[in-house]
Amino acid sequence: MFTLIKAAQLFRPEAFGTGDILIAGKTIVRIARHIDLPKDFAAAVVSAEGKTVVPGFIDLHVHLLGGGGEGGFWSRTPEINLSRIARAGVTSVVGCLGTDDITRRPETLLAKAMQLEEEGISAYIYTGSYQFPPPTITGSVRKDVALIPKVIGVGEIAISDHRSSQPSFEELSRVAAEARVGGMIGGKAGLVHLHVGSGAGMLDPLLRLVKETDIPIGQFLPTHITRTEPLLEEALAFAAMGGNIDFTVGAKDLGFASGVGKAVMNALSRGIPVDRITLSSDANGSLPLFDAAGNFIRLAVGDIANLFNEFRGIVEDGLPMEDALKLVTENPARRVGIAKQKGRIAEGRDADLVILGPDLTIESVMAKGRLLVHNGEALVRGTFEA
Numbered sequence: 001m002f003t004l005i006k007a008a009q010l011f012r013p014e015a016f017g018t019g020d021i022l023i024a025g026k027t028i029v030r031i032a033r034h035i036d037l038p039k040d041f042a043a044a045v046v047s048a049e050g051k052t053v054v055p056g057f058i059d060l061h062v063h064l065l066g067g068g069g070e071g072g073f074w075s076r077t078p079e080i081n082l083s084r085i086a087r088a089g090v091t092s093v094v095g096c097l098g099t100d101d102i103t104r105r106p107e108t109l110l111a112k113a114m115q116l117e118e119e120g121i122s123a124y125i126y127t128g129s130y131q132f133p134p135p136t137i138t139g140s141v142r143k144d145v146a147l148i149p150k151v152i153g154v155g156e157i158a159i160s161d162h163r164s165s166q167p168s169f170e171e172l173s174r175v176a177a178e179a180r181v182g183g184m185i186g187g188k189a190g191l192v193h194l195h196v197g198s199g200a201g202m203l204d205p206l207l208r209l210v211k212e213t214d215i216p217i218g219q220f221l222p223t224h225i226t227r228t229e230p231l232l233e234e235a236l237a238f239a240a241m242g243g244n245i246d247f248t249v250g251a252k253d254l255g256f257a258s259g260v261g262k263a264v265m266n267a268l269s270r271g272i273p274v275d276r277i278t279l280s281s282d283a284n285g286s287l288p289l290f291d292a293a294g295n296f297i298r299l300a301v302g303d304i305a306n307l308f309n310e311f312r313g314i315v316e317d318g319l320p321m322e323d324a325l326k327l328v329t330e331n332p333a334r335r336v337g338i339a340k341q342k343g344r345i346a347e348g349r350d351a352d353l354v355i356l357g358p359d360l361t362i363e364s365v366m367a368k369g370r371l372l373v374h375n376g377e378a379l380v381r382g383t384f385e386a
Helices: 082-087 106-119 141-147 169-186 204-212 229-240 261-269 305-316 321-326 330-336
Strands: 002-011 015-024 027-032 044-047 052-055 057-062 090-095 122-127 151-159 191-196 220-223 245-248 277-280 286-290 296-301 353-356 362-367 370-374
Touching: 002 321, 002 353, 057 245, 057 277, 057 305, 057 330, 082 090, 082 106, 082 362, 082 370, 090 106, 090 362, 106 122, 122 141, 141 151, 141 169, 151 169, 169 191, 169 204, 204 220, 204 229, 229 245, 229 261, 245 261, 261 277, 261 305, 277 305, 277 330, 305 321, 321 330
Parallel strands: 002 044, 002 052, 057 090, 090 122, 122 151, 151 191, 191 220, 220 245, 245 277
Antiparallel strands: 002 015, 015 027, 052 353, 286 296, 353 362, 362 370
């Protein structure tokens, strides 16, 4: 099956100008200013004249099974489905567990990722959860990362949060080392993905790991870093040291007019390279609110649509399209170790594409060469979606 996308404004994520894309099966095989096919060449032709084509978005923090539970069993949030992901322009996800690793397990998370893969997108997972010892599939973080293709690292490990297991420095060091060695053996990123709570310790556990162990700073990725002004400042200092940081979209803890957009612009204005920043949605995770005494008050749920909405808001606020795209395509692909196939529009890469209208709305989404969304409507739905 061949597909030819014609006359698009291409961002790879860097600007290419007007061009055509030829896709064979799930792979981009040619990009050129003009591609003329022989008359007897069977290919579906998609006109993208006046439209913009960008790489499919990569969301490196999604609660595929749902999250929550902090308010009791009624507060368990639901699983995410295929069409919800695709309509948000997301073609690759990384699933994680949160507080609840009792009613949700890594084995089930792996099965959900495999389901989404079979239904049409690319899906990976972290082993572990908030807790220590981390729940695993094989009994070892190192073995999970090395031997299970979809496991790209460990997370989200909770630090500076009353819901964490309050891990010791030695416990954190051991898990980080396990992830690194497992990644080296398995040819994976071996990422250590850290949930940062609103506790007084902020990034202290992470900074100590970087200063007192030989594990490279690039092995770690803290997220939820806009909870407070002091935490954001500490995260920017971590990035200035060479670390990578992840902003949770839709979080308005600091009162930013466009969510985390102004936090990102602040980071860039202070010399943090755009390549060290990613955005993620925390989709289908719970967003609980606690009072000063730690009592549960109410609950919201992360929305994967916020990833595209935040991207568009940042572009409208003045960040060049190329840089804004890196936050949700090329950068997360590098973080989770899938950059050989994902995150760029390039020959030999997977045909994960989003077609945007003139007003920067999602018109069509293609994952691995298959059109999942067209004219804003889902063409492909998950197995049990209505």
